[in-house]
Structure formats: structure tokens, C-alpha cells
Amino acid sequence: MHEILIEEKxxxxxxxxxxxxxxALSSRGIYSxxxxxxPGAGKTSLIESMTQHLKDLAVSFAVVEGDLEGxxxxxxxxxxxxxxxxITTGRACHLDAHQICHSLPWVYGHEGLExxxxxxxxxxxxxxxxxxxxxxxxxxMSTAEGDDKPLKYPxxxxxxxxxxxxxxxxxxYTDFDIKKARENALKxxxxxxxxxxxxxxxxxxxEFAGYLAALTKSKMK
Amino acid sequence: MHEILIEEKxxxxxxxxxxxxxxALSSRGIYSxxxxxxPGAGKTSLIESMTQHLKDLAVSFAVVEGDLEGxxxxxxxxxxxxxxxxITTGRACHLDAHQICHSLPWVYGHEGLExxxxxxxxxxxxxxxxxxxxxxxxxxMSTAEGDDKPLKYPxxxxxxxxxxxxxxxxxxYTDFDIKKARENALKxxxxxxxxxxxxxxxxxxxEFAGYLAALTKSKMK
Numbered sequence: 001m002h003e004i005l006i007e008e009k010x011x012x013x014x015x016x017x018x019x020x021x022x023x024a025l026s027s028r029g030i031y032s033x034x035x036x037x038x039p040g041a042g043k044t045s046l047i048e049s050m051t052q053h054l055k056d057l058a059v060s061f062a063v064v065e066g067d068l069e070g071x072x073x074x075x076x077x078x079x080x081x082x083x084x085x086x087i088t089t090g091r092a093c094h095l096d097a098h099q100i101c102h103s104l105p106w107v108y109g110h111e112g113l114e115x116x117x118x119x120x121x122x123x124x125x126x127x128x129x130x131x132x133x134x135x136x137x138x139x140x141m142s143t144a145e146g147d148d149k150p151l152k153y154p155x156x157x158x159x160x161x162x163x164x165x166x167x168x169x170x171x172x173y174t175d176f177d178i179k180k181a182r183e184n185a186l187k188x189x190x191x192x193x194x195x196x197x198x199x200x201x202x203x204x205x206x207e208f209a210g211y212l213a214a215l216t217k218s219k220m221k
Numbered sequence: 222m223h224e225i226l227i228e229e230k231x232x233x234x235x236x237x238x239x240x241x242x243x244x245a246l247s248s249r250g251i252y253s254x255x256x257x258x259x260p261g262a263g264k265t266s267l268i269e270s271m272t273q274h275l276k277d278l279a280v281s282f283a284v285v286e287g288d289l290e291g292x293x294x295x296x297x298x299x300x301x302x303x304x305x306x307x308i309t310t311g312r313a314c315h316l317d318a319h320q321i322c323h324s325l326p327w328v329y330g331h332e333g334l335e336x337x338x339x340x341x342x343x344x345x346x347x348x349x350x351x352x353x354x355x356x357x358x359x360x361x362m363s364t365a366e367g368d369d370k371p372l373k374y375p376x377x378x379x380x381x382x383x384x385x386x387x388x389x390x391x392x393x394y395t396d397f398d399i400k401k402a403r404e405n406a407l408k409x410x411x412x413x414x415x416x417x418x419x420x421x422x423x424x425x426x427x428e429f430a431g432y433l434a435a436l437t438k439s440k441m442k
Binding site for chain 1: 260288367394
């Protein structure tokens with residue numbers, strides 16, 4: 001019982017800080033999203049692919065990257081001319097609100113920023129429980145992973161507002177059934193808004209970036 | 222500091238139980254492996270694909286499945302005529318030694334069992350820290366995930382004895398460089414024995430199953 005009590009205390013404290021982050025970002029008119037997925041589902045590629053579209057739509061954005069070690073992802077994003085901050089979590093399998101809180105001075109340093117994209121550590125379990133203060137959690141699943149993932153990792157699909165089914169270009173070479181994946185996801189969370197994308201062909205990227213831009217602009221009103 | 226101390230205490234207790242599991246399985250001549258990967262890298266498919274080869278090699282084996290919810294994987298394995306026990310972890314992103322300890326009476330119920338395959342929850346972080354008492358940890362990564370995974374999730378590659386690069390049939394349709402993945406994995410852990418497999422084409426499955434059978438038989442001597 002002690003372990004559970006301690007965990008609940010940690011989560012309660014996380015939620016408090018997350019609420020402060022949300023208020024702080026909102027008061028500055030910054031819309032924020034939390035990208036979660038398995039390792040290798042294409043979170044960083046999705047950010048890279050969206051970059052030009054978001055720039056075309058005049059959305060000023062920055063990225064906070066979460067990884068156990070290294071700054072591979074921050075460098076990839078920066079090479080596209082997007083400000084990126086790398087948080088290394090060491091042994092932790094998820095970002096937490098406290099880490100995001102510490103990144104906010106860096107975020108505020110970018111004048112006129114409208115959109116903060118947080119890329120979480122690759123993990124389909126624990127990020128579901130750690131609110132970072134974001135406006136929307138976005139789960140990305142790839143067609144290489146299996147269309148049963150929503151049923152096997154329901155918490156993350158329940159916690160998300162948006163779902164991106166990525167790597168649609170690979171679907172013809174796998175047993176992944178996009179229709180079934182959609183059905184499984186909506187079974188777990190009927191409110192999910194679902195997009196289909198391929199970072200290789202560019203399919204669906206403009207639509208997803210456009211939707212994110214619209215959410216961002218609506219926040220500023 | 223308290224959080225870290227508590228975590229270390231939990232891990233120390235886990236290691237104690239893992240040592241007991243290891244001793245108990247060894248004393249019965251049962252070789253055990255712990256399959257870890259991202260969600261959707263193909264752990265269950267690999268078990269399904271190996272089944273006939275292991276039967277041909279007269280290896281008697283059973284499977285313990287770890288998932289947050291449901292018994293999808295146990296059912297898949299059982300439909301191939303392999304005894305399977307499902308452990309549901311609820312919110313936990315990994316199996317622990319205590320759960321495996323509780324599964325041992327079921328394991329022992331299968332007379333003449335030589336190989337226990339434990340399929341962990343899909344997660345590339347926390348399973349690295351939770352010894353289950355297995356003889357070998359096997360990381361599975363798919364060619365859909367990116368060849369940089371060993372550098373971004375080094376702990377799990379370090380903790381493993383074997384690495385399976387799965388879904389080689391998808392490699393031509395991705396940017397995944399198998400040679401680079403091998404180099405990155407060996408940079409993190411020079412002792413890794415690496416296999417390449419495709420559950421769709423069957424490539425490499427026989428070799429991997431044969432190696433596992435040889436490890437199993439050598440344990441019995």
C-alpha cells in the first residue's frame with residue numbers, strides 16, 4: 001500500500017505543477033501539445049515534416065524534446081530552423097510537469113511564440129499519467145505497430161485528444177488495417193480526432209499541420 | 222532524495238526475488254528469456270513464427286505474457302498449441318520479478334518444460350531495470366523504428382544478451398540502415414549477439430529459433 005500512496009502523492013504534485021504550467025502558457029497565448037508514442041513511431045519526423053507547413057501558415061513555434069540521453073532529436077529539429085530545447089530524463093521513461101516548468105523561461109525567451117510542441121520520451125504507458133500542462137495530448141501510432149495497440153495500451157489513447165496514424169506508406173507491406181485501428185481507437189476514446197499521415201510521401205501532413213495551426217490561432221483569440 | 226531511495230529499495234527487493242526465480246528455474250533445468258521491445262516491434266509474432274521450429278527441435282516451451290490489459294497475446298500463442306499465461310500489469314509499464322515468481326507454479330505444472338519465454342510489456346525503458354530472473358534478455362527492434370534506437374535507449378541494449386532486428390522485409394521501404402543499427406547496438410553493448418528476422422517472410426526465424434534451442438539444451442546438461 002505504501003508504494004501506491006507514494007505514487008499517488010507524486011502524481012498529485014505533478015498535476016499541481018501541470019496546472020500552473022497550463023495557466024502560465026495560456027496567459028501568454030501559447031498553445032501547447034504533448035506528442036506521445038512508442039519509440040520510433042515518427043514523432044520527430046512528424047515535427048520535421050510539419051515545419052514548412054506551419055511556417056507557411058505563419059505559426060511561430062518551438063519544440064521541447066524529451067529523451068533518456070543525447071540531443072539527437074533537438075539537433076534534427078534545429079537543423080530545420082526551429083528553436084529546440086533538449087531535456088534528458090536519464091532513467092525516467094516520461095517527461096514530467098516539473099521538467100516542463102523548468103523549460104518555460106526558455107520558451108518565453110522566444111518572443112511572439114504561439115505554439116509549443118513537446119515531444120515526450122518514446123513510451124505508450126507512463127506519459128498517459130503525467131499531465132505536463134499541455135492543451136492537447138497527441139498519440140502517434142505507426143502502421144508498422146499493429147492495429148490492436150489502442151486495445152492493449154488504452155490509457156494513452158484515452159488521455160489523448162488527437163491520434164495520428166503515421167507511416168501510412170508502409171501499410172501495404174504490413175497486416176495493419178487502418179479501418180480497424182480507427183475502430184479500436186474510437187472504442188477506447190470516442191472523442192479522438194484522427195489523422196492519417198506519411199512523413200515519407202507527405203500525405204496528410206498539410207491537413208494535420210493545418211488543424212494544429214487552427215487550434216493554435218483559436219487559442220490566441 | 223526520498224523518491225530515489227524508495228526506488229532503489231524497490232529495485233533491490235526486485236533483484237532479490239529475481240535471484241530466487243533464477244535459482245528455482247535453473248534447479249529445474251528450465252532456460253528462460255525475457256523479450257523486450259517497443260510496442261509493436263513484433264514480440265508475439267516472433268514467438269508465433271518460432272513455434273514450429275522449436276517443436277521440430279523438440280524443445281518443450283511455454284510463454285508468460287505481460288500486458289497492461291486483456292489477453293490478446295496469450296490467446297494468439299495458445300492458438301498455436303503453446304501453453305500461455307497472461308499477466309496483466311494494470312498501470313505498470315513492465316513486468317517485475319514478483320509477478321514472475323507468482324507464475325512459477327503454473328510453469329512447473331508443465332512437466333518436462335525446457336524453455337520459458339517471457340514477453341514483457343512493450344516499453345524500451347523500464348524493463349531494463351527489472352531483472353525477472355531470466356537467463357537472457359532479448360531486445361527486439363523493428364526496421365520501422367529507426368536505426369538510432371540503441372543510442373537513444375541504451376540501457377535496454379546494454380542489459381540484453383541478444384538483439385533481434387525484426388521486420389527486415391520492411392527495410393527497403395524505410396530509411397533504416399541495418400548495418401548502422403548493428404554498429405549503434407554494438408557501440409552500446411559490444412557483447413550483443415545479433416539476429417535479423419522477418420516474421421512475414423520467415424527469413425532468419427529458423428536460425429534464431431535454432432540458437433535459442435541450443436542455449437536451452439546446453440542449460441539442461
